[in-house]
Amino acid sequence: MAKHYIGACKDVEVRNNSSSGGIFTVLSNYVFDNDGIVFAATYDQYDYSIKHIMITNADELWKVRKSKYVWSNFKGIEIEMREQIAMNRLVMFVGTPCQAAYIRNKYGFYKKLFVVDLFCHGTAEPFYFRDYLELIDGKVRKIDFRGQSKHERSNYQFVITSDNGILEESFEENIFTKAYAESLIMKKSCFSCKLSENIHVSDITLGDFEWPDRAQERNVRVLHPSIISVNTEYGTKIFDNIKNNLYISDIVTEDEVAFYYRSHSEKGAWGYNIAEKEKFEEDYKKWGFKEAVYRNLFQHEINYLEKIYKYMQSFGIKNYYLYGNGCMANRLHKLITELYPDCIFLGNIVTNKKLDEKSRVIAIDEYDFEKKAVIVVAVSKKYVKDICEELIRCGVKWYIYDENL
Structure with a gap:
């Protein structure tokens, strides 16, 4: 039976x-x-793909660290x-649970094979x-799907x-990652994946622990803790050898564990929706990637x-001018720039109120009526009425709003 932990490396730089x-x-x-080697996924800047490569020493780990969210060509290794x-x-x-299952199936006879997989949402x-990266101005040299916020965990x-x-x-807000989160660009096979519903076939499974405040209470006091599932005797042997390098807690509730084993065929918090995915596929055939994403994510x-x-x-x-400086204002600015240059x-x-001269935003009393x-x-609907009344009081001639943003 698998054993679950909350954990994090003690080395802050790692x-x-x-x-x-x-x-x-740490693994x-x-x-x-x-005297071992590691096979893991990296970004290939030459053909805009994700692929597995062999890493032979710790100095090369930067190539394969961090989540990729895109299906990796792993059979080349x-x-x-x-x-x-x-x-x-x-x-x-x-690799992903399905990649781990393939490797386990084919090479499971080998006693020194150590398989690690992920709590997987699906892959794009x-x-x-490739379509998305080709929209970027200039050759894309490096990507980081998980640039960490120093403050809020959710703000990657x-x-x-x-x-x-x-x-x-x-x-x-990024159109690729948002389309991924809404399941529009996921592989179709991910919607019927059964490997993620139960304990995985790997030796160890890793993921983000979703409740950092609870981890703090259990003495794993870091901003971004991991959930660790140790699934096999071999996994236990290796995990026991690295424990001293970790902050760990073995207090993980049944509800917390259940969160990580769920059906990919059901709509819900993780965004699985095969009907929306199929609609996006049809729109992609008609209009290409960018316009299909805009029409499916930002039609309103x-x-x-x-x-x-x-x-x-x-x-x-x-x-x-945009009245607002939050996510909606930034989104509208980006769309106007794209669609109405x-x-x-x-x-x-x-x-x-008038702001400091160095501020990048403008106060209404600085508005040039001439x-x-x-x-x-460009704010949420609960503020629209008050803002419109303010604009009228200030004598603004031209303004426009939408109560349902």
């Missing part, structure tokens, strides 16, 4: 360079210390794996990933480094933008 608790790095270092098995070396393979199709950043600079967006916002654009045209106005953005308005510009209200 944690800072990991998706969550740094357990993968890999154990393998290297025992089989020749090297067979060579390492023939040399009687300790072999560690890290590689061709969608998706970071792309290209020849033309760095793009950094929240996981909830697009309708609002059409209304805004017609309103601006009716007065012969091209300039606009002739519109000229003048800034964000957020308050009726300038012909529309104020686009």
Whole structure:
């Protein structure tokens, strides 16, 4: 029977360079210390793909750290794996549950095979990933799906480094990661996956522990703790050898464990929705990746933008301000820039009080009434009425809002 733990590497530098608790790095270092090698997934900048490679020492671990969320070409490593098995070396393979099952099935005869997998939400199709990266200005050299926030656990950043600079967006706002979270770009086989519903076939399974406040109460006092499932005797043997390098707690409730073993065919908190996925596939065939994503994720916002654009045209106005400076304002700004590049953005308005001169936002009392510009209200509906009343009091001529944002 599997044993579950909450854990994190004691080395803060390792944690800072990991998706969550740094357990993968600690396991890999154990393998290297025992003359072993590691097979894990990396980003290939030359063909915009994710693929498995062989790592032979700790100095190369940066290539394969962190979650990828995209299906990896893992069968290309089989020749090297067979060579390492023939040399009687300790072999560690890290992948999704289905990849782990394939490796276990094919090479399970080998006693020094150490299989690690993940609590898996599903993986994106590689061709969608390539389509997205081709939208980026400049050659994409590096990606980080899990740039860590120093404050809120949920606020991961998706970071792309290209020849033309760095793009950094929240996981909830980037079109690729949002499409992934909404299950639009996942592999179809992920929706019927049975491997994630029960204890996995791997020796050890890793994932994010979803309740860092509870981990704190159990003396795992880090920002991004891991959940660890030790599934086999071999996994137990290796885990016992790395425990001294971890903060760990074996207090994990039944409800917490159950959270990680769920059906991928059901709609719910993880976003599984095969009907939405199939609709996206049809839209992708008609319009391509970017427009299909916009139509499926931001249709309400697009309708609002059409209304805004017609309103601006009716007065012969091209300039606009956004009233708001949160997620919705940023989303609308991005969509307007993409869909209506002739519109000229003048800034964000957020308050009726004058701000410090260095502030990047504009107070309503700094608004230039002589300038012909529309104020686009970009806040949640509970604030719309008060803001519109404020704009009327201030004598703003041109403004537009949507009560259902």
